[in-house]
Amino acid sequence: MEYLTIKEMPEDARPRERLERSGPGSLSNQELLAITLSTGVVKDGQKYTAIDLATQLLRHFESLKGVAQADFVQLTEVAGIGPAKACQIMAAFELGKRVAMFSGNLKPVIRQPTDVFEYFRDQMSLLPKEVFRVVALDTKNRIIKDQIVSEGTLNASIVHPRDVFRVAVVNSAASLILLHNHPSGDPMPSQEDIAITRRLVEVGKLMEIPILDHLIIGGGTFVSLKEMNLL
Known part of the structure; x- marks a missing residue:
């Protein structure tokens, strides 16, 4: 040749x-x-x-x-x-x-949903399947840990509260942000996305570890369930 x-x-x-x-x-x-x-x-x-x-x-x-x-x-x-x-x-x-991923060493302060999107966009936008990530924050809203807790189409059986809040407890987090991607490119939340979020928000209230937001990334953009008043 x-x-x-x-x-x-x-x-x-x-x-x-x-x-x-x-x-x-x-x-x-x-x-x-x-x-x-x-x-x-x-x-x-x-x-x-x-x-x-x-x-x-x-x-x-x-x-x-x-x-x-x-x-x-x-x-x-x-x-x-x-x-x-x-x-x-x-x-x-x-x-x-x-x-x-190396940019994660900067550990930015999260002030608004755009900050989360900018930090995780490159890691999440090209994934071929859905990945659910938990972002743990300290008392100053600085990222101290992020961890993938499930992969595959989201449903209540694979996104379990114990896995989500284990990230918070192990890392002494003051609050959490939830994050997942839609490989289809459409970031609008499904009914399952909303139901999972509300379930986790309620558990967070009981544990006194609030969930501040849930972002969905898709097609180079994102939606915030908090901004959509869906938390």
Whole structure:
């Protein structure tokens, strides 16, 4: 198999050179993916530049989020994406997730729902299934611990109060914020979401560990059940 490098493309179409001149923020998703892939391929007599491969990935999975959520087998189903390139793509997105997690060391003070969203957006937005996370706060509303307590479609049987409030007790939390994602991209709460929240709020009152809010992240945005008066 013959490989085509990005340098073989016309100079004004080379993503690397554009990145050097203008920074990564100036590049499209297609161009950033092309740099990650590094080279194109010639397969079955068909030439694919790195830009071609990036375009095919975005078209096949419909969005950058779709590419990020794809597994190894799904990636290799795209023409021109072999095992090595599938690994490059998965490694790049994994690094992004880990960098987002490092930001947790900053432990911000939570003053409004937007603060929670900004802190957890990158960790929660690309998850392929629902994840329910408990965020423990100290008396100054600073994050002291966050922990995933369930994965999968939410229902009352898998989000149990003992698991939620264990996070609070072990970490001597003054209050909690609940957080989960909707992989569908629609952050509006379901009736099950509302019922679970109200159940946990009542338990929090009995334990004198208030639940301040429940945020649902989806499609790059969020809703706050507190702001919707659903707590």
